[in-house]
Amino acid sequence: MAADLIFRRKGAPDCKVEIETQLNVLAHSQLGEIFIGSQCGGHGKCGKDRVRIDPKDQSRLSPVTSAERLHLSEGQIAEGYRLGCQCWPNDPSRTIVADVEAIDPREREVL
Numbered sequence: 369m370a371a372d373l374i375f376r377r378k379g380a381p382d383c384k385v386e387i388e389t390q391l392n393v394l395a396h397s398q399l400g401e402i403f404i405g406s407q408c409g410g411h412g413k414c415g416k417d418r419v420r421i422d423p424k425d426q427s428r429l430s431p432v433t434s435a436e437r438l439h440l441s442e443g444q445i446a447e448g449y450r451l452g453c454q455c456w457p458n459d460p461s462r463t464i465v466a467d468v469e470a471i472d473p474r475e476r477e478v479l
């Protein structure tokens with residue numbers, strides 16, 4: 369049975385999107401109609417599509433990319449921050465929770 373990628377937001381119900389391993393986290397957010405801040409169309413250039421995924425769930429995602437290392441500090445990566453366009457779930461049977469509210473909304477502003 370397929371598991372969900374759950375987008376957690378304050379003051380709103382969780383948004384659950386069935387995990388598809390060929391889609392990155394940004395694409396899952398778009399399927400769930402959740403705006404996570406993409407400004408570059410998912411090319412790893414803007415660094416705005418940040419989500420925080422519990423560090424214990426990180427093994428359920430593809431490894432951190434060079435684009436993420438460019439936009440996120442080592443401390444942020446250790447806390448579980450990822451760029452939605454740069455990470456893919458690797459196991460469709462295991463749920464992942466992405467905290468959207470952990471990100472300062474000013475970081476998502478469209479310039």
Ligand code: FES
Binds near residue numbers: 394411413
């Ligand atoms: S959408 Fe711009 S870095 Fe991911």
